[in-house]
Amino acid sequence: MTKRALITGITGQDGAYLAQLLLSKGYEVFGMARRSSSSDINTSRLKWLKIDRDVRIVDGNLLDLSGLIRLVQDIKPDEVYNLAAQSFVASSWQQPILTSQVTALGVTNVLEALRLVRPEARFYQASSSEMYGLVQNPIQSETTPFYPRSPYAVAKLYGHWITVNYRESFGLHASSGILFNHESPLRGIEFVTRKVTNGVARIKLGLERELRLGNITAQRDWGHAKDYVQAMWLMLQQDKPDDYVVATGRTSTVRTMCEIAFSHAGLNIDEHLVIDPAFFRPAEVELLLGDPSKAKAKLGWEPTTSMEDMIREMVDADLERLK
Numbered sequence: 001m002t003k004r005a006l007i008t009g010i011t012g013q014d015g016a017y018l019a020q021l022l023l024s025k026g027y028e029v030f031g032m033a034r035r036s037s038s039s040d041i042n043t044s045r046l047k048w049l050k051i052d053r054d055v056r057i058v059d060g061n062l063l064d065l066s067g068l069i070r071l072v073q074d075i076k077p078d079e080v081y082n083l084a085a086q087s088f089v090a091s092s093w094q095q096p097i098l099t100s101q102v103t104a105l106g107v108t109n110v111l112e113a114l115r116l117v118r119p120e121a122r123f124y125q126a127s128s129s130e131m132y133g134l135v136q137n138p139i140q141s142e143t144t145p146f147y148p149r150s151p152y153a154v155a156k157l158y159g160h161w162i163t164v165n166y167r168e169s170f171g172l173h174a175s176s177g178i179l180f181n182h183e184s185p186l187r188g189i190e191f192v193t194r195k196v197t198n199g200v201a202r203i204k205l206g207l208e209r210e211l212r213l214g215n216i217t218a219q220r221d222w223g224h225a226k227d228y229v230q231a232m233w234l235m236l237q238q239d240k241p242d243d244y245v246v247a248t249g250r251t252s253t254v255r256t257m258c259e260i261a262f263s264h265a266g267l268n269i270d271e272h273l274v275i276d277p278a279f280f281r282p283a284e285v286e287l288l289l290g291d292p293s294k295a296k297a298k299l300g301w302e303p304t305t306s307m308e309d310m311i312r313e314m315v316d317a318d319l320e321r322l323k
């Protein structure tokens with residue numbers, strides 16, 4: 001029997017890579033996207049991966065419970081991956097209520113739809129290392145206490161606990177993946193890695209002279225999105241649902257990541273990088289470093305791409321795009 005998967009957030013970075021992975025495994029993939037008045041749904045990432053014709057796009061919004069119920073009734077998915085969110089941390093201070101409605105309550109909407117019409121479906125929640133925030137331990141694992149530092153992180157913490165709660169209350173096969181930052185050439189342009197690789201490519205091609213960033217001392221555990229969607233799928237193949245940290249176990253500063261990008265393009269970082277207080281956040285997450293031992297031991301998952309190789313791949317992709 002062909003398995004059916006429903007992915008919310010299909011137009012985003014992870015939606016594209018997860019769809020590619022599931023298609024390669026023979027799944028029928030349904031991708032939920034919000035209707036837009038600007039003609040087509042934005043399928044540019046699916047097009048980049050050449051899978052836009054293979055994914056069945058269905059209309060839906062995390063805020064609309066009855067629409068979600070109808071979707072689940074129609075599709076009868078075996079697996080549901082909830083990737084949709086207002087996912088940009090910086091915007092969450094500008095739109096805290098929307099962020100709560102989508103990124104927090106939206107999770108309950110999907111879980112309710114499953115509980116009501118498809119309790120046998122397996123569920124994946126896209127939780128985040130941002131939940132650790134003001135870190136309570138220098139290396140963060142599944143047992144490290146959370147301390148969210150943005151409206152986004154607070155909303156994700158709700159999404160995480162409601163997933164755990166539906167598992168414990170109703171026996172849903174619901175897993176929460178606590179994923180650390182993961183990037184790729186398909187990363188949204190507002191996130192720091194892509195902002196840097198796109199900025200470097202523009203400077204290299206003479207389209208720009210400077211790159212303006214905020215806090216470059218922040219440290220992140222950066223992996224490749226293509227690796228991380230494998231972990232999502234593996235979680236839903238386990239007999240028992242559970243929560244897993246997915247990370248590389250290495251951390252670097254934003255500055256180090258920038259140096260790799262500039263030097264790959266043969267540019268001197270100090271001639272172009274400008275610190276702009278406009279990009280500082282009201283509360284910062286200074287350090288993230290994940291311990292992926294559980295994912296390795298139970299899922300057999302390991303990252304395959306180093307941060308350095310990934311940043312070089314992103315610079316090359318941006319140069320190619322701009323040319």
Ligand code: NDP
Nearest residue numbers: 009011012013014061062083084085087126128179181182
């Ligand atoms: P993106 O920002 O690239 O994608 C977010 C997706 O959510 C888009 O498809 C967007 O649609 C959709 N969306 C937003 N609001 C709604 C809504 N109301 N109803 C339906 N869909 C909506 O995120 P990523 O792919 O990077 O991340 C996927 C998930 O994983 C997110 O939940 C994110 O918070 C989480 N996460 C990401 C990490 C990372 O490093 N990338 C790390 C940890 C967690 P549209 O195109 O219409 O805006």
Ligand code: GDR
Nearest residue numbers: 087089128129130180181190191192193213214215218279
């Ligand atoms: P993050 O990613 O907030 O960790 O959330 P982002 O790339 O936005 O920021 C990483 C760090 O870089 C610093 N920074 C800047 N960030 C941006 N975007 N723009 C800048 O100009 C800039 N200058 C410095 C930030 O202050 C921060 O410390 C991402 C998202 O994908 C979330 O959805 C996800 O949950 C987490 O990763 C894990």
